[in-house]
Amino acid sequence: MGVSRPTAEELLTVLLQRGLIREAPVRQDGERPGGRPARRYELVAERSVVAGVDIGAHKVAVALCDLNGTVLAMRRRSVDPELGAADRIDAAARLVQVAVRGSGTDQDHIRAVACGITGVLANGSTVMDVRNLPAGRDLDVYSLPGFDGIDVVAQVTDRFKRDVLIANDIQAAALAEQWKGAATRARDLVYMHAGRRLGAAILIDGRIHNGRRGLAASVGSMKLLGWPEAMTALERAGSTAAQATGDDVQALFRAAGNDDPAAAQVVDGVARALAVGASALVHAVDPDLVVIGGGLSRAGDALTLPFERHFAATSLSSPEVRVSLLGDESVALGAARLALDALKELLVTVQA
DSSP states (O other): OOOOHHHHHHHHHHHHHTTSEEEOOOOOOSOOOSSSOOOOEEEOGGGSEEEEEEEOSSEEEEEEEETTOOEEEEEEEEOOTTOOHHHHHHHHHHHHHHHHHHHTOOGGGEEEEEEEETTEEEETTEEEEGGGSGGGTTOGGGSOTTGGGSOHHHHHHHHHTSOOEEEEHHHHHHHHHHHHSTTTTOSSEEEEEESSSEEEEEEETTEEOOOSSSOTTOGGGOGGGOHHHHHHHHHHHHHHHHHHHSOOTHHHHHHHHTTOHHHHHHHHHHHHHHHHHHHHHHHHHOOSEEEEESGGGGGTHHHHHHHHHHHHHHOSOOOEEEEOSSGGGHHHHHHHHHHHHHHHHHHTOOOO
């Protein structure tokens, strides 16, 4: 670092007094070298917290983690799908405060915040709503009310009173699966989201692949795949099933699993649309693994079996397919991972 030992000791004393570091246990790792013995210190991980925030169409969620990646708190709250941009961002910020109070930590201990937001395309400091692209004007299902008319970074930064890293929610979910979910041993990953909408993300060498404008893996915007039509048919059939069972679209998947022909046909259409998109990405990336996430992944074989059948029929390569282990927590956890990576990079950066 280019500083003398007395200067280093003085700086360490300040950090010790502030409770940011502590002396580490002596490591018994072989013979002690000659000269003055090394004094080892470590960060007090629990004194530095990152917040991962999920801002979605029907919910906001928060994950608080310390520097070791230990989850200190998870909170989730439903929101009105018609809620405006400012109120939706405000709901997420207030939920962070709730999570902090419930975790036993302090607001001042939050060192970094990242948000996974439905419908945003993020690449570095460039963030836009998907509907602001020429071919995205009718892709309302992939966006949030009012977010196409605001400066997302400015609005989020102003409400959170700090710089906030912004990412697409599905990309954040993919990162979470690679960190704590079904893909911990995979370096190259294709993640397929099946929820209230279909989506996809790619990880290459363990990192989110955005592309030049954040459009990487956005195969759902290609109308020829028929993703919106498949989801519209699912929602209509799900509404009919819900009237009979008092349940949501999961009732339709249960009916498909029980060999109901009409339900099976609708679910098969969703599985086929998702599988064709996955096949396109697999041919481009040739990944280690394909993960199916999102709320519909909880349907189990009713979705995965027809997905795997169509996937095998359209893909030259058939990597292993796994179902998400994280469910609705994936976006907030992935955002926390992004915040953690950003903080660690900042901590080891030596200013010129």
